[in-house]
Amino acid sequence: MIILDNSPSLLQFENVFYTYPGANQAAIEDLSLSIPAGKRTAILGHNGCGKSTLLLLADGLYRCSAGVISWQGKPMQYQARSLNQWRQRIGLAFQDPEQQLVAATVEEDISYGLCNLQLSQSEIVARLDQTLSDFNLQELANRPLHYLSLGQKRRVALAGVMALQPQLLLLDEPTAYLDRLQTRHLMQELDRIHGNGTTIVMATHDLDLAYGWADWAIVLHQGRVLVSDQADQVFNNVTLLEQLELGMPTLWEIWNALPMAFRDTANGTLRERESPPKTVAELRSRLMQYQHCQ
Numbered sequence: 022m023i024i025l026d027n028s029p030s031l032l033q034f035e036n037v038f039y040t041y042p043g044a045n046q047a048a049i050e051d052l053s054l055s056i057p058a059g060k061r062t063a064i065l066g067h068n069g070c071g072k073s074t075l076l077l078l079a080d081g082l083y084r085c086s087a088g089v090i091s092w093q094g095k096p097m098q099y100q101a102r103s104l105n106q107w108r109q110r111i112g113l114a115f116q117d118p119e120q121q122l123v124a125a126t127v128e129e130d131i132s133y134g135l136c137n138l139q140l141s142q143s144e145i146v147a148r149l150d151q152t153l154s155d156f157n158l159q160e161l162a163n164r165p166l167h168y169l170s171l172g173q174k175r176r177v178a179l180a181g182v183m184a185l186q187p188q189l190l191l192l193d194e195p196t197a198y199l200d201r202l203q204t205r206h207l208m209q210e211l212d213r214i215h216g217n218g219t220t221i222v223m224a225t226h227d228l229d230l231a232y233g234w235a236d237w238a239i240v241l242h243q244g245r246v247l248v249s250d251q252a253d254q255v256f257n258n259v260t261l262l263e264q265l266e267l268g269m270p271t272l273w274e275i276w277n278a279l280p281m282a283f284r285d286t287a288n289g290t291l292r293e294r295e296s297p298p299k300t301v302a303e304l305r306s307r308l309m310q311y312q313h314c315q
């Protein structure tokens with residue numbers, strides 16, 4: 022079921038197909054979706070369901086075998102010049118930052134993309150400085166990339182994408198291999214980026230992460246969209262998530278395992294069902310509120 026959001030759509034896929042050379046089955050099959058502007062969209066699904074392929078198609082790195090991919094209604098053109106413009110609007114951070122980083126040092130890598138935009142020297146320097154500061158990379162600016170940890174490489178790769186000031190940021194499993202602290206830092210960076218007006222799409226199989234972060238969710242299965250809807254609606258669709266064996270977000274499960282009385286909130290004389298909490302802090306605060314009322 023594909024629900025259309027009221028927000029204007031930035032990116033649309035219409036009946037898109039993609040088959041890898043030599044493969045006998047399509048990785049993306051008759052896929053239609055719309056990415057709402059201003060939202061945090063999570064693309065969910067098992068390994069191999071087509072998340073990375075979808076993002077590579079969205080960035081124009083792969084060309085669909087059939088169907089149309091459009092930006093605000095204008096179909097993607099695959100000539101080098103059009104693709105260059107396309108990629109100024111849409112930035113993609115790869116699952117593996119090693120595939121993204123091309124230069125010798127942090128500073129050179131971030132400058133590389135800026136030089137390709139043919140900006141003036143002063144604009145390049147200004148954007149480089151701003152990006153190093155935004156991503157807290159000043160101390161690493163001259164560090165060779167091969168000396169960096171994976172988490173640092175991810176930060177540099179994301180910084181390189183954001184230096185180009187895209188309107189839409191695509192992230193492929195951005196928290197893979199990151200520890201909890203690095204994940205927290207990344208999510209804070211994403212909050213800042215989103216707060217500055219960038220629409221974000223994140224492909225992930227981490228349901229807990231998506232649950233706490235997304236306001237829109239798309240579930241992929243075998244190269245097709247099964248559902249595209251408000252994240253709360255998707256996470257409340259127990260039948261679908263269980264059928265796909267995707268599991269349920271941990272906080273959602275804890276909340277629903279609590280006795281009914283915990284889950285209702287006093288509102289005057291009425292008691293209303295609250296929506297499940299999105300963070301552990303929210304859950305704790307609601308439990309304390311409940312104990313306080315007893």
Ligand SMILES: Nc1ncnc2c1ncn2[C@@H]1O[C@H](COP(=O)(O)OP(=O)(O)OP(=O)(O)O)[C@@H](O)[C@H]1O
Pocket residue numbers: 041042044048066067068069070071072073074075226
């Ligand atoms: N280079 C390739 N050549 C042939 N088939 C590929 C290639 N890359 C991916 N595939 C196949 O395409 C399908 C979709 O893969 P894709 O990497 O897009 O899935 P994914 O949802 O991103 O998986 P994961 O969560 O493991 O990253 C899978 O069946 C995969 O085996």
